[in-house]
């Protein structure tokens with residue numbers, strides 16, 4: 639019943655609906671309506687109640703729960719987990735199907751690549767992992783990595799209308815700062831992928847002071863970037879971005895599955911901020927600088943290094959001059 643009331647409040651958008659009207663529509667007493675309003679408030683919804691006017695759902699609500707995420711197939715919502723990737727991996731081992739999506743409001747041990755940490759601010763971001771079982775050989779995994787970053791860039795355009803950039807292979811940036819990181823973990827045999835977990839972290843409603851000092855110059859959130867451009871985040875919901883990421887990821891994934899990497903490569907090239915730039919790369923444990931010249935059809939990056947040698951890198955670190963902390 640409480641979600642039926644929520645549904646009615648959502649329909650009214652910014653105006654009040656009286657307790658009397660709600661009790662007629664839903665065929666329950668006004669006291670029952672009030673009881674459910676209290677329950678919704680306890681779940682975190684901000685609902686105004688004004689005598690003679692009724693109830694109004696505050697537009698700034700940005701709540702994640704099973705109800706708000708219910709349109710997504712195989713969704714698992716948790717208030718707090720160690721890492722959504724770890725939960726998705728456990729679900730994979732216990733036989734969950736692909737496109738199981740794990741979303742949490744908090745992570746106590748968020749992970750980055752290569753043993754690094756991912757800073758998770760509770761309720762202020764999108765912390766999600768998608769379980770996939772693609773029928774592609776393990777050496778094509780890089781395309782999945784690129785697909786995830788493209789899906790995020792496209793979803794941010796669809797929902798928030800911001801132009802994000804992708805730094806090779808899959809950091810998503812807004813105005814040169816990191817708004818999203820992606821951690822792809824694979825369980826495979828020599829020539830077969832058992833499953834992949836695509837972990838996606840998007841900073842959403844952070845203020846600058848939510849980030850620790852060491853990220854002050856390199857991280858941003860959707861809210862910070864909108865505010866910088868005179869826009870507001872109100873009315874934009876994390877669940878809309880989550881749904882858009884899944885939709886875009888499905889489109890790209892289905893093409894990769896039928897052997898068509900073109901949409902991923904085209905999308906990546908369109909949004910990338912790496913090609914043509916001065917970069918610093920690590921290749922076989924040595925550091926080189928040069929110009930990033932090309933994204934190969936396998937999703938690798940070609941760099942024309944200062945010693946005149948063209949090197950193709952398939953993973954590791956690339957810093958782009960002028961972006962984040964590479965001066």
Ligand code: BT5
Nearest residue numbers: 721723748749750751754756757766819820837838839857
């Ligand atoms: C990443 O690693 O960027 C992958 C991050 C993946 C996070 C998601 S959240 C859902 C899922 N569950 C997980 O446990 N992980 C995934 P990497 O490229 O190694 O970057 C890590 C570096 O980014 C850190 O060393 C910091 O410098 C920086 N960093 C950490 N937290 C950040 C944040 N919230 N925003 C921006 N930068 C951050």
